[in-house]
Amino acid sequence: MDTLILSRIQFGANISFHILFPTITIALGWVLLFFKLRFNRTGEARWMDAYRFWVKVFALSFAMGVVSGITMSFQFGTNWPGFMEHVGNIAGPLLAYEILTAFFLEAAFLGIMLFGFSRVPGWLHTLATFLVAFGTTMSAFWILVLNSWMHTPAGFELRDGIAFATDWSAIIFNPSLPYRLSHTLISSGLTVAFLIAGLSALRWLWGDRSGEVRATLRFGAMLGALLIPAQIVVGDLHGLNTLEHQPAKVAAMEGNWETGGNVPLLLFAVPNEKTRSNDFEIGIPSGASVILKHKPEGVVPGLNDFVGENGEVLHPPVTPVFYAFRVMVGTGMAMLALSWLSLALMARRGQGTGSWAQTRRGVEGLPKLLLFAFVAMTFAGWIATLSGWYVTEIGRQPWLVTGVLTTEMAVADVPSGMVLSTLLVYLAVYGALTVAYIGVLTHLARKAAKGTLPPATPANPSPVAGSLHAAE
Amino acid sequence: MMTLFGDPAVWLPLTFAGLMGFSILVYVVLDGFDLGVGLLSPLATPEHRDRMIASIGPFWDANETWLVLAIGLLLVAFPQAHGMILSGLYLPVAIMLVGLILRGVAFEFRAKAPPGHKPAWDVAFFVGSLMTSLSQGFMLGMYITGLEWTLVAVIFSGLTAVFLTVGYSFIGATWLIYKTEGLLQLKSVEWARGGIWGLLGGVAAISIASPLASPRIFERWFDFPDSLFLAPLPLTFALIVGLVVLVLRRLPTGDDDFAILPFLATVILFTLAFAGLAYSFYPYVVPDRLTIYEAAAAPESLIIILVGAVIVIPVIIAYSTLAYTVFRGKATALSYD
Numbered sequence: 001m002d003t004l005i006l007s008r009i010q011f012g013a014n015i016s017f018h019i020l021f022p023t024i025t026i027a028l029g030w031v032l033l034f035f036k037l038r039f040n041r042t043g044e045a046r047w048m049d050a051y052r053f054w055v056k057v058f059a060l061s062f063a064m065g066v067v068s069g070i071t072m073s074f075q076f077g078t079n080w081p082g083f084m085e086h087v088g089n090i091a092g093p094l095l096a097y098e099i100l101t102a103f104f105l106e107a108a109f110l111g112i113m114l115f116g117f118s119r120v121p122g123w124l125h126t127l128a129t130f131l132v133a134f135g136t137t138m139s140a141f142w143i144l145v146l147n148s149w150m151h152t153p154a155g156f157e158l159r160d161g162i163a164f165a166t167d168w169s170a171i172i173f174n175p176s177l178p179y180r181l182s183h184t185l186i187s188s189g190l191t192v193a194f195l196i197a198g199l200s201a202l203r204w205l206w207g208d209r210s211g212e213v214r215a216t217l218r219f220g221a222m223l224g225a226l227l228i229p230a231q232i233v234v235g236d237l238h239g240l241n242t243l244e245h246q247p248a249k250v251a252a253m254e255g256n257w258e259t260g261g262n263v264p265l266l267l268f269a270v271p272n273e274k275t276r277s278n279d280f281e282i283g284i285p286s287g288a289s290v291i292l293k294h295k296p297e298g299v300v301p302g303l304n305d306f307v308g309e310n311g312e313v314l315h316p317p318v319t320p321v322f323y324a325f326r327v328m329v330g331t332g333m334a335m336l337a338l339s340w341l342s343l344a345l346m347a348r349r350g351q352g353t354g355s356w357a358q359t360r361r362g363v364e365g366l367p368k369l370l371l372f373a374f375v376a377m378t379f380a381g382w383i384a385t386l387s388g389w390y391v392t393e394i395g396r397q398p399w400l401v402t403g404v405l406t407t408e409m410a411v412a413d414v415p416s417g418m419v420l421s422t423l424l425v426y427l428a429v430y431g432a433l434t435v436a437y438i439g440v441l442t443h444l445a446r447k448a449a450k451g452t453l454p455p456a457t458p459a460n461p462s463p464v465a466g467s468l469h470a471a472e
Numbered sequence: 473m474m475t476l477f478g479d480p481a482v483w484l485p486l487t488f489a490g491l492m493g494f495s496i497l498v499y500v501v502l503d504g505f506d507l508g509v510g511l512l513s514p515l516a517t518p519e520h521r522d523r524m525i526a527s528i529g530p531f532w533d534a535n536e537t538w539l540v541l542a543i544g545l546l547l548v549a550f551p552q553a554h555g556m557i558l559s560g561l562y563l564p565v566a567i568m569l570v571g572l573i574l575r576g577v578a579f580e581f582r583a584k585a586p587p588g589h590k591p592a593w594d595v596a597f598f599v600g601s602l603m604t605s606l607s608q609g610f611m612l613g614m615y616i617t618g619l620e621w622t623l624v625a626v627i628f629s630g631l632t633a634v635f636l637t638v639g640y641s642f643i644g645a646t647w648l649i650y651k652t653e654g655l656l657q658l659k660s661v662e663w664a665r666g667g668i669w670g671l672l673g674g675v676a677a678i679s680i681a682s683p684l685a686s687p688r689i690f691e692r693w694f695d696f697p698d699s700l701f702l703a704p705l706p707l708t709f710a711l712i713v714g715l716v717v718l719v720l721r722r723l724p725t726g727d728d729d730f731a732i733l734p735f736l737a738t739v740i741l742f743t744l745a746f747a748g749l750a751y752s753f754y755p756y757v758v759p760d761r762l763t764i765y766e767a768a769a770a771p772e773s774l775i776i777i778l779v780g781a782v783i784v785i786p787v788i789i790a791y792s793t794l795a796y797t798v799f800r801g802k803a804t805a806l807s808y809d
């Protein structure tokens with residue numbers, strides 16, 4: 001394999017590993033702030049217990065995000081020197097602002113947030129929690145500005161193939177940013193919602209009946225139910241925006257070869273890039289035309305429009321984009337079904353008289369099967385997020401910056417053997433760390449669940465909280 | 473506003489080289505002691521190890537961010553040099569990254585994994601710190617010898633790798649003298665007494681080898697009368713080393729006076745050594761190949777970054793100081809409560 005393809009795989013592997021953790025910390029920071037504020041307001045131990053449990057998950061995820069992020073910042077230089085040479089004048093300031101306004105903020109206040117509880121006044125601890133959450137969101141903002149600019153570049157001029165900034169507000173608020181930013185932030189919220197619901201369901205199944213686990217299971221299900229409709233709407237708008245700016249990507253997502261009207265919405269198909277057609281299709285007639293153009297005879301672009309005069313392919317590889325899109329949307333539909341079903345079941349009236357709020361069944365109303373479903377979906381957010389990014393990023397090929405720079409022009413000329421060997425090391429490390437991460441989350445959940453079971457000392461009303469020490 | 477200070481094509485690259493140098497120096501000092509603590513960790517008992525790691529727990533993340541800033545500045549201000557340096561150092565960079573990953577996650581995992589796994593994460597913590605320091609030292613050597621993979625360069629870089637590792641252990645030990653008490657403090661003083669000679673040897677080796685490796689550096693340092701102005705640099709260095717050796721003989725004192733002195737003195741030593749290196753290389757960002765003026769990005773973009781940096785860096789320093797103030801004094805067991 002050549003350096004180009006290996007470098008792409010290496011970059012893809014590194015950033016796929018990286019995004020797993022920021023996508024948790026971005027929303028979890030805000031969720032922790034919410035737990036903290038609930039506790040400040042109600043004084044109920046369950047919110048503090050929830051804070052104490054999830055702040056550990058946050059600390060672990062944050063560390064994973066930081067170390068993998070450091071790898072990212074070296075990747076541009078080691079693998080894609082052409083990137084900075086051609087568009088460094090735009091990418092540079094954006095990355096610099098991310099470091100200056102976000103990384104230092106979150107890193108400096110993280111220490112206070114994690115270990116400062118008994119060292120600083122309560123308000124400062126709450127403020128530190130806020131600043132960390134704010135910092136992670138700022139990180140996401142700046143990096144997504146850059147990424148969106150790579151998809152829909154604006155506000156620059158080319159001189160001798162090098163991009164120079166002409167209008168910073170056009171660069172920052174480039175056409176795809178609003179959609180990408182909101183879709184990604186909501187995806188972070190969904191990832192966290194299902195992570196919280198999943199681990200809480202696991203603890204429930206292990207016999208944990210604490211107020212904390214009831215609160216977090218319900219919280220996760222509700223957050224998921226709230227966000228998923230928004231995500232679907234924003235995703236749809238995002239697709240329309242992409243249709244305008246990167247039609248070839250949408251053609252690959254839809255698996256549509258010929259431009260025309262009445263294009264079906266393919267539920268499943270087997271795209272074949274050799275015959276340039278689908279070997280097998282099941283679809284809803286005119287579905288894609290209706291979604292993208294809001295009428296059955298709406299004309300949807302086809303992949304065959306993106307073939308050069310000498311037959312060179314100018315559209316992205318179809319198969320990965322097509323399937324990744326279906327995985328993302330399928331996961332989204334599963335999230336929709338599970339969260340709303342569980343909400344409906346929890347809202348049913350139970351025995352006894354009294355107002356609905358007093359008699360609704362709550363978490364007790366969830367059948368075991370549904371709890372298993374939550375456990376199975378613990379990491380559903382990761383799956384949807386990764387597949388969404390594969391759609392986006394592979395769908396941009398052969399461009400690195402749409403219309404400005406091809407991926408090929410940016411690659412470093414390091415020997416492919418070197419890229420391959422480092423790639424294998426990274427993959428081994430990432431594989432081991434992902435297993436360790438999931439293992440430790442399970443371990444934390446088991447320990448917390450055990451802490452609430454009978455042999456716990458009755459003198460300590462909240463044994464879960466009592467046992468949570470960082471250095472234990 | 474751009475021409476206010478003269479030709480922006482001159483002062484902008486210079487300013488950014490200064491900022492980058494500053495971040496590298498801050499990184500080497502701050503993460504230097506974190507890494508040093510990691511390097512010393514296998515020498516301690518499990519209880520002491522917990523305490524040693526607690527002494528850096530609230531800081532290491534922010535400390536490491538200075539590396540991100542330094543690399544970020546190299547990337548954004550001198551894009552061409554960034555590509556040249558990092559693709560030239562592809563392997564050591566990859567080793568350093570794996571080391572940083574291991575070290576960083578081991579912090580969390582050793583505290584949260586099932587107790588039976590803790591020793592394995594302690595090993596990962598040490599190995600990660602070791603890989604990071606060795607590869608950084610190796611990169612320093614390769615940089616000094618001009619990024620050429622010749623046998624001599626590799627041997628020299630192997631030496632700098634060992635010396636930087638000893639240097640980090642030394643600053644780590646001085647940090648522990650400041651942050652710990654009792655038996656652990658006594659041990660740290662012992663570690664520091666040994667480490668100072670390694671540090672001295674390393675600086676001496678680099679000072680002798682760099683002029684030999686590059687005629688240009690030779691000229692810079694031994695060209696009369698310029699060399700007269702440089703004399704205070706090695707002299708101050710020697711003076712401070714002498715002072716540290718003396719202080720280390722007497723520490724720890726009964727009322728713990730002067731416990732922070734070796735650390736502060738070491739910061740000055742690192743700064744002096746760094747200043748010497750910077751003097752050797754100016755105006756090159758890639759030794760003998762690319763000057764900061766040739767490598768700089770477009771002034772329009774640099775200005776945008778500079779405005780942000782001038783506003784934000786003081787704020788960063790302010791809240792970093794806040795964090796160090798909150799966790800000042802002797803390290804205690806870390807807990808989320």
Ligand code: HDD
Pocket residue numbers: 179180181183184186187188190191231232234235236238239242249328329330331332333335380381384385386387388389390391392393395
């Ligand atoms: C929990 C995660 C999650 C869920 C449930 C969904 N998405 Fe998504 N999607 C993402 C997470 C995500 C993402 C990872 O965040 C992406 C990658 C880049 C981006 O902006 O968001 C993405 C990209 C992405 C794109 C590519 C845009 C482009 O770059 O050109 C489209 C068209 C959609 N999404 C549409 C949808 C639709 C119609 C969904 C309905 C169920 C949906 N997404 C659910």
Ligand code: HEM
Pocket residue numbers: 008009011012013015016018019080083143144146147386389390393394397399400407
């Ligand atoms: C975090 C979520 C992201 C994921 C999972 C992701 C995934 C990927 C994948 C799989 C590739 C390889 C595509 C291919 O070669 O076919 C890729 C390429 C790339 N992406 Fe992303 N990406 C993400 C975000 C970003 C961001 C935020 C940036 C920039 C700021 C970025 C910049 C790049 C670059 C420079 C390449 C390499 C060139 C290329 O192959 O096009 N990515 N990404």
Ligand code: HEM
Pocket residue numbers: 015018019021022023025026061062063064065066067068069070071072073103104106107135136137139140143144184533536537540
């Ligand atoms: C090419 C792309 C990327 C680069 C170069 C990059 C770089 C980095 C670096 C260096 C860090 C460590 C910061 C520290 O020391 O505190 C980091 C952390 C982080 N990154 Fe990325 N990153 C990239 C993609 C992304 C994407 C796509 C997102 C989110 C949408 C993201 C969100 C974050 C967040 C929130 C953190 C904070 C640490 C954490 O929460 O784990 N990054 N990133």
